[in-house]
Amino acid sequence: MKGLDLAKLQAYLDSPPLAATMFAGGRSNLTYAVTDGTNRWVLRRPPLGHVLPTAHDMAREHRVLSALSEAGFPVPKPVLLCDDTSVIGAPFYLMEHVDGTIYREAADLERIDLHALTLTLVDTLADLHSLDPLTIGLGDFGRPEGFNERQVRRWKKQLDASRSRELAGVEELHARLAVDIPAGGPGAVVHGDFRLDNVLIGPDLTVRAVLDWEMSTLGDPLSDLALMLVYAGRPLLFRDGQPVAPIDLPGHPSLDEMAARYAERSKRDVGDLHWYIGFAAFKLAVILEGVHYRYTKGQTVGPGFDTIGAMVPVLIEQGHRALEGH
Structure with a gap:
């Protein structure tokens, strides 16, 4: 194999x-x-x-x-x-091995209470961020101080290491993100890639297990929230082989409702997420460009990689729009 x-x-x-x-x-x-x-x-x-x-x-x-x-x-x-x-x-x-369902097909989500499931995901993320890293033995798992600034530098380096084509606007987006970087509040364990298809769901729509912790560290929890919101608007799901965004499905809560639910559960201020959304779009663009790079080199395994590269320019544009207040 x-x-x-x-x-x-x-x-x-x-x-x-x-x-x-x-x-x-x-x-x-x-x-x-x-x-x-x-x-x-x-x-x-x-x-x-x-x-x-x-x-x-x-x-x-x-x-x-x-x-x-x-x-x-x-x-x-x-x-x-x-x-x-x-x-x-x-x-x-x-x-x-944990039994559960990973939802990737739009038809499967249309048969369940997607509104309740999505808010459960929001609650799960807030609960993660409520854990005290020191108490659970992860006090040295990262450096929350200066996290956002380091992330801006890190993902630019990752982009430079994976770039195989011209990407209009990506340098400008990085430059804009590097201005007025939020200091962030108290650090928390952040997942780094929290989204619907990184979670195993039980038949009662409870979260059985959160998966894919490769980018986890101690950092600014609003970075996790913003990335989850960006993912909700991306075509991660499929209907008859065509990509569909979760937020376009019946019953999915709005991004504002998701953010408000997180604020209520976590007691954190989410009043201004524009920079975080802009950075989340940039980070996801870099991640997908790395996947696209491996795909062009024949180093991916399985189907579905041929459409990844087309998502990158869309995310770059979304990042610019977020920084402009959209």
């Missing part, structure tokens, strides 16, 4: 014969369901080929999952971490 040598993994685990399937939908780290016929796990490893500096750190992801699971936050419990690249060709970790 591409990206996973089952024979070597079986030898490393000293397990019965293994079978594995790749989870669809991943655009970054590769994720596989693995079973020995009795036990079920999920394996995470970095993407193939072009990997940006500081990205795809399996040890960090394993650490935050350990801390959050012990704190009672809904995440899969990690099982083991392996940094020996000779096993499958890259560091990896195993975590427990």
Whole structure:
């Protein structure tokens, strides 16, 4: 299987014969369901080929999952971490398999209470940000002071490392973001990529597990909120093979309602999110440009990568519009 040598993994685990399937939908780290016929796990490893500096750190992801699971936050419990690249060709970790649904099809969301589900996601994010990093053993997981300033610099570096084409307006957007950067309030554990299809949902529409913690750190929680709002307006879902934005589906709450719900639950001031929305659009543009770069190099696994590149210019424009007050 591409990206996973089952024979070597079986030898490393000293397990019965293994079978594995790749989870669809991943655009970054590769994720596989693995079973020995009795036990079920999920394996995470970095993407193939072009990997940006500081990205795809399996040890960090394993650490935050350990801390959050012990704190009672809904995440899969990690099982083991392996940094020996000779096993499958890259560091990896195993975590427990959690049953639940990842919603990617518009038709599936139209059969449930999407309004209630979306507000539950907002509540889950607010609950994450309410955790005291020091109390749960993540006091040194990042540096909240100067977080936004470092993020602006970091994602520009990531863009420069992944750029393979001209992107109109992206330099100007970065320059505008670098002016009057918000200092931010008290730091919190931030997910860094919180969205609908990074969450496992139970049949009662509760959150069974939040997934994909590769960009988590200590930082400004409003960055998470803004990115969730940007994602709500992006065509992440599919209807008859065509991309659809969650916010365009019946029952989805407005962005204002989502922000108000977060403010009520978290007791944080969300009165001015324009800079945060602008930066979230820039960050997502850089992430997707990195995915597009790997796609052009033939280093992606699975379908759905051919439309990623077209989203980048749209996000750049959205970033400019947010900074102009829209």
